[in-house]
Structures are given as C-alpha cells and as structure tokens.
Amino acid sequence: MADVAFLAEFADGHPTRSALELAAGAAELAAAAGGGAVGLAYGPGAADGAASLGAAGAARVVVLDSAAAPAVTVAGPLVEAVRAAAPVAVLAPATPNGRDLAAVLVGSLGLPAFGPVRAVHMEGGAVRCEMSTLQGAMITASQSASSAPATSVVLVSSGTYAPSEGSGTAVVSQAPAADSPQTKVRIVESATEAAAIAALEEAEIIVAGGRGVGSEAGFEALNQLAAALGGVVGASRAAADAGWVPYQLQIGQTGKVVKPALYLAVGISGAIQHRVGMQAAEHIVAINRDPDAPIGEFADLFVVGDLFEIVPRLTAEIERRKGA
Amino acid sequence: MKIVVCVKQVPATTAEKRYTSELRLDRAATEAVINPLDEYAIEQALRLKEGGVVDEVVYLSMGPDSASEALRRSLAMGGDGGVLVTDPALAGADQWVTARVLAAALDRLAPEVTLMGMASDDARGSLVPGAVAAIRGLPLLAYGAELRLTDGAAQIRRLNPTGFDILEAPLPVVASVTDQVGEPRYASLKGIMAARRVELTTWALADLGLDPAGVASLTRLVGADPPPAKPPAQVISGVGPDEAATRIADWLAERKLIA
Ligand SMILES: Cc1cc2nc3c(=O)[nH]c(=O)nc-3n(C[C@H](O)[C@H](O)[C@H](O)COP(=O)(O)OP(=O)(O)OC[C@H]3O[C@@H](n4cnc5c(N)ncnc54)[C@H](O)[C@@H]3O)c2cc1C
Numbered sequence: 001m002a003d004v005a006f007l008a009e010f011a012d013g014h015p016t017r018s019a020l021e022l023a024a025g026a027a028e029l030a031a032a033a034g035g036g037a038v039g040l041a042y043g044p045g046a047a048d049g050a051a052s053l054g055a056a057g058a059a060r061v062v063v064l065d066s067a068a069a070p071a072v073t074v075a076g077p078l079v080e081a082v083r084a085a086a087p088v089a090v091l092a093p094a095t096p097n098g099r100d101l102a103a104v105l106v107g108s109l110g111l112p113a114f115g116p117v118r119a120v121h122m123e124g125g126a127v128r129c130e131m132s133t134l135q136g137a138m139i140t141a142s143q144s145a146s147s148a149p150a151t152s153v154v155l156v157s158s159g160t161y162a163p164s165e166g167s168g169t170a171v172v173s174q175a176p177a178a179d180s181p182q183t184k185v186r187i188v189e190s191a192t193e194a195a196a197i198a199a200l201e202e203a204e205i206i207v208a209g210g211r212g213v214g215s216e217a218g219f220e221a222l223n224q225l226a227a228a229l230g231g232v233v234g235a236s237r238a239a240a241d242a243g244w245v246p247y248q249l250q251i252g253q254t255g256k257v258v259k260p261a262l263y264l265a266v267g268i269s270g271a272i273q274h275r276v277g278m279q280a281a282e283h284i285v286a287i288n289r290d291p292d293a294p295i296g297e298f299a300d301l302f303v304v305g306d307l308f309e310i311v312p313r314l315t316a317e318i319e320r321r322k323g324a
Numbered sequence: 325m326k327i328v329v330c331v332k333q334v335p336a337t338t339a340e341k342r343y344t345s346e347l348r349l350d351r352a353a354t355e356a357v358i359n360p361l362d363e364y365a366i367e368q369a370l371r372l373k374e375g376g377v378v379d380e381v382v383y384l385s386m387g388p389d390s391a392s393e394a395l396r397r398s399l400a401m402g403g404d405g406g407v408l409v410t411d412p413a414l415a416g417a418d419q420w421v422t423a424r425v426l427a428a429a430l431d432r433l434a435p436e437v438t439l440m441g442m443a444s445d446d447a448r449g450s451l452v453p454g455a456v457a458a459i460r461g462l463p464l465l466a467y468g469a470e471l472r473l474t475d476g477a478a479q480i481r482r483l484n485p486t487g488f489d490i491l492e493a494p495l496p497v498v499a500s501v502t503d504q505v506g507e508p509r510y511a512s513l514k515g516i517m518a519a520r521r522v523e524l525t526t527w528a529l530a531d532l533g534l535d536p537a538g539v540a541s542l543t544r545l546v547g548a549d550p551p552p553a554k555p556p557a558q559v560i561s562g563v564g565p566d567e568a569a570t571r572i573a574d575w576l577a578e579r580k581l582i583a
C-alpha cells in the first residue's frame with residue numbers, strides 16, 4: 001500500500017486548480033513511497049476529464065461521482081474507495097468541500113488527521129506533516145502514533161505544490177456506488193451574487209484593501225492598481241463586513257488562505273486573523289498611515305503614508321514604466 | 325427542539341503560547357477562553373431559541389476540569405445547561421479522539437441539531453464536525469453563514485465561488501457556522517450570576533461506556549519550534565506620495581515583480 005491518493009474536484013469537466021496541485025504533491029510523495037498517485041475524482045464532468053489528471057501526475061483515477069452536488073454527497077463511494085485502495089495518505093484540499101470530505105473519511109474509518117500542512121515528507125513509509133499551529137505562533141511536526149499506520153488524511157493549503165505538466169495518461173475506473181448519510185444533503189437553492197470573482201488562491205499578485213480604503217468606491221483605485229500589476233483584489237474581513245467587496249474576497253482565518261508572490265496590503269492593520277491567511281506570501285508590502293500598525297512587524301516593505309495619495313501615484317508610476 | 329453547541333476551551337489568541345517538554349501545550353501558562361469561532365455558534369443557537377424554534381440550548385465541551393469555565397462563560401451568554409467530558413486519558417486528544425468522544429456524549433444527549441464552530445483556533449482542522457457526523461451517521465451541514473430550522477429539516481446558507489447555496493438536510497443533523505452569522509453578544513451581569521447557579525453535568529470516559537484504549541490518539545506531535553524570525557521590514561516614511569510611489573516601484577522592480 002505505497003500509493004498516495006488525493007481528492008480531485010472537477011468543475012465543468014476540468015480538474016480544479018487544487019486537483020492539479022494535489023496531483024503534483026501526491027506524485028512527489030508516491031515516488032518517495034514507491035507507489036503511484038491515485039486521484040479520487042468528483043464533481044461535474046469528473047468522468048470526462050479524469051484521464052487528463054495523468055498529465056498532472058496521477059497514475060490511476062477512481063471516479064467517485066460525476067454529478068454529485070454538494071461535494072459531501074460523494075462520501076459513500078469515497079470511503080469505500082479509500083478502504084479498498086488503502087493508500088499511505090489521502091491529500092485533501094483545505095477548502096470547505098475538501099474538509100467536509102476529509103472529515104467524513106476520518107470519522108467513518110477512524111483515521112489519523114493532519115493539517116492544514118505547510119509541508120509533507122515521507123519518513124519510514126509514513127507521512128511526517130509540518131504545520132503552522134496556534135495562529136502561527138509555532139511550527140509543529142506530527143506523525144501517525146502507530147508504527148503500522150493506517151491511511152493518514154492530510155489537509156493541504158493551496159499553493160503548497162505547483163501543478164506539473166507531464167504527458168502521462170491515467171488509468172480510469174469507476175467507483176461502485178455506496179450509500180451514506182451524506183446523500184441526504186441537497187442544494188435547494190443557488191444564487192450568483194457577482195458575475196466574476198477572481199480565484200485568489202491562484203493569483204500571483206494580490207492587492208488587498210481594508211477598512212482604511214473607506215468605501216466601495218475606494219476599492220476602484222485598488223482595482224486599477226491590481227490591473228496595472230497584473231493581479232487581483234482581495235480584502236480584510238472589515239472591508240467584506242462593510243459590504244464594499246463580496247465575502248469571497250476575504251483573506252484570513254475565516255476567509256481564503258493565499259500564497260502569492262506579492263501581497264500588497266492597503267489600509268489593513270494586520271490583525272492575527274488576517275495574518276494567518278497571507279503570511280506565507282513571498283513578498284509583503286504594506287501601505288498604512290499608522291507607523292505602529294502591527295502589519296509593520298511582518299511586512300517586507302512598510303510604507304507609512306496616506307493610501308489615497310499613494311495608490312493612484314503608484315498605479316501611474318507602474319503604467320509609466322510599462323510604457324517606457 | 326434541542327440544540328447542543330460544542331464549545332472548546334482554547335488559549336487566547338493573543339496569549340503567549342508555550343509547549344512543555346512533553347510537547348503538550350502548556351495550558352497552565354496561557355490565558356484560556358471560549359474558542360472565538362464557537363461564540364458565533366452560541367450566538368446562532370441563542371437567536372434560534374429567541375425565535376421560538378428551539379426550546380433548549382445545551383453546551384458540550386471536552387477538556388480538562390478548567391474547561392468548565394468555558395461552559396460557564398457560554399451559559400452567561402444564555403442557554404440552559406452544560407456538560408463537561410473530562411478524563412485524564414484524554415490529555416492531548418487528537419481530532420479523531422475528540423470526535424469519537426463528543427459523538428458518544430451526543431448519543432446520550434440526542435439533540436435534533438448539534439452545532440459547532442467552523443474551526444478551533446488551536447487545531448484549525450475544521451474536521452471535528454464532519455467526523456462527528458460520520459460517526460453518528462448523520463448528515464453534515466458545515467460552514468453555514470446562517471442556520472435555519474424548519475419542521476423536520478435544517479438549512480444553511482453557504483458561500484460558493486460566485487455566490488451562495490442553500491443546503492438542506494432532514495433532522496437530526498450536525499452543523500457548523502462561520503463568523504458571518506452575526507456578532508456574538510456580551511454576557512450580561514444577570515447572565516453571569518445565573519450561569520453560576522447552573523449545575524454542570526460531568527462525564528468521564530467510563531460514564532460514556534468508552535475504554536481509554538479505544539480513544540488513544542492516532543497522531544503524535546514530534547516537534548514544535550517557533551517560526552524562523554523574519555528580518556525587520558524596510559520602511560519608507562516621512563516622504564511625499566510621489567517619492568513613496570517611485571520608491572515602491574523601484575523596490576518591486578528590484579525583485580522583478582514589475583517590468
Ligand atoms: C473569529 C474571528 C475571525 C476573523 N477572521 C478574519 C479574517 O478571516 N480576515 C480578516 O481580515 N479579519 C478577520 N477577523 C477580524 C480581525 O480581527 C480584524 O478586525 C480585521 O482584520 C481588521 O480589518 P482591517 O485591518 O481592514 O481594519 P482595521 O484594523 O480597522 O485597520 C485599518 C487600517 O487602515 C489604516 N488606515 C486608515 N486610513 C488610512 C489611510 N487613509 N491611509 C493609509 N492607511 C489608513 C489604519 O491605520 C489601520 O491600520 C476575524 C476576527 C475574529 C474574532
């Protein structure tokens with residue numbers, strides 16, 4: 001049982017970004033364990049797109065269900081597939097859907113659970129997981145308590161692995177149907193609130209605004225700066241609570257966890273609950289008029305000044321250099 | 325209708341956190357509070373009670389003796405009773421053990437709705453609600469921005485990538501809610517006094533028919549280190565906005581973040 005499995009969520013016949021990242025992670029760990037990466041595919045069009053996961057690193061793909069909504073309803077076939085495959089580990093995205101399925105797996109089979117992890121290694125045939133614990137105050141490492149461990153369930157934060165582009169094809173099979181209490185969960189209504197909301201987890205550059213931005217109109221200047229940088233806009237909870245941006249853009253403990261190359265925090269104080277969602281960014285730039293704002297303690301570049309004066313000028317300066 | 329709200333006692337967000345030499349969190353050295361996200365679950369339950377849909381709100385916590393304090397603080401916000409599951413064998417319990425033990429206590433309490441916070445501050449896995457649902461064979465409604473109860477069914481509003489879905493399942497259910505349900509109330513002085521008089525129920529593993537060997541943690545902490553220190557930020561201050569903009573652009577260009 002040296003295979004490493006991963007949850008692969010599909011949308012419209014294509015693997016989601018998390019599926020591609022986890023395929024790369026599972027392939028890396030499976031190579032160290034002497035086995036293959038096994039995709040556990042679900043979501044709209046999973047059957048049609050399953051073979052394409054081969055190029056991302058999967059040796060095999062088991063299609064759990066192609067129509068099931070919400071995601072948690074695939075719990076039955078998922079539990080049976082994991083029981084049958086008995087992999088070393090199952091990697092799950094640290095998203096609401098991924099956690100729902102991981103949790104049901106842990107409860108149904110009585111499995112050790114880890115994460116969200118910042119790194120995973122194979123050690124003596126089992127996983128060793130590193131996570132940021134206690135709101136980032138500690139980096140802890142955990143392992144299975146047993147010397148002959150059962151499958152470990154590992155939540156993986158977005159951005160932990162980069163998708164890889166190979167040329168393989170995966171062997172696809174269909175999981176047998178299996179009942180579970182989760183099939184009683186139904187979507188009775190769906191509403192679209194905004195036509196296009198950027199996928200923050202995939203962004204290389206994020207311009208995030210907080211209470212200091214002051215209004216919905218204030219976010220227009222951030223949109224322009226993000227456009228000049230080729231990035232997208234995010235927000236603190238204070239900005240989302242104020243209704244200036246949709247909650248899908250909230251970054252932090254109860255929002256998205258992001259890991260861009262550049263995070264530009266504008267009018268954000270840097271509360272611990274915000275910090276845990278963005279501290280893994282490679283470069284952090286903060287613009288804040290308060291020289292004592294906590295974000296100054298973990299930014300790489302801390303600019304003390306008025307955002308309303310600086311942001312438009314920065315946009316113009318970047319545009320000017322692009323034109324030059 | 326009865327709701328059981330699961331509340332965990334955690335170290336305060338701002339408290340300095342230390343590990344003992346046995347790699348256990350040194351709970352004696354840190355200030356303990358109700359897990360902040362559980363306060364939103366309490367708020368949601370109390371609103372449902374005030375709306376007349378729910379008759380009884382009971383709190384359930386697994387933890388050391390001192391976790392009774394978290395139950396008292398919950399009761400001070402409102403609600404009717406508290407149950408503490410405490411046993412020396414549970415020190416250092418992982419998420420599976422926690423779920424197993426809470427599920428056993430919930431078997432006895434048999435609520436129509438079990439309500440949890442979306443995550444605990446210290447573990448952050450958000451796995452306990454779904455694991456409890458699976459162990460008890462109940463549907464899971466997690467990450468609700470709101471919980472509604474109708475005759476025989478529960479609904480949550482849950483964000484999706486472009487808006488939200490309404491998810492529904494027949495009772496009994498296990499649900500969790502986010503910080504979007506509305507700000508938790510403060511305890512009133514009257515509430516604090518009343519909470520002191522409530523008799524808490526305490527159960528040990530044996531009371532739940534659980535054997536310590538059956539609830540041994542499946543995971544083991546093998547290391548705890550402070551994160552690597554970050555060099556202090558480079559600061560731009562005391563310059564005009566034009567100069568600030570130029571210097572930021574230079575800084576970005578040096579790191580190839582702009583052309
Ligand atoms: C359980 C829980 C979960 C939470 N989850 C999250 C989460 O996921 N994400 C999150 O972000 N928060 C979260 N919070 C809230 C968090 O604690 C903070 O309240 C929030 O992050 C503050 O947002 P802010 O920085 O935008 O606002 P503030 O803290 O009010 O900061 C605004 C900043 O803007 C600066 N400013 C004002 N005007 C200007 C100007 N003209 N020019 C330059 N600077 C200016 C000010 O100096 C200040 O530093 C959570 C809280 C709790 C209790």
Ligand SMILES: Nc1ncnc2c1ncn2[C@@H]1O[C@H](COP(=O)(O)O)[C@@H](O)[C@H]1O
Pocket residue numbers: 330331332333359361362365384385386387419422426439440441442443444445447448449450451452453
């Ligand atoms: N020891 C505990 N006692 C009571 N409830 C708990 C305990 N641990 C976790 N929970 C509940 O499970 C939720 C999610 O926790 P977690 O899965 O640890 O992130 C919390 O918000 C609580 O409602």
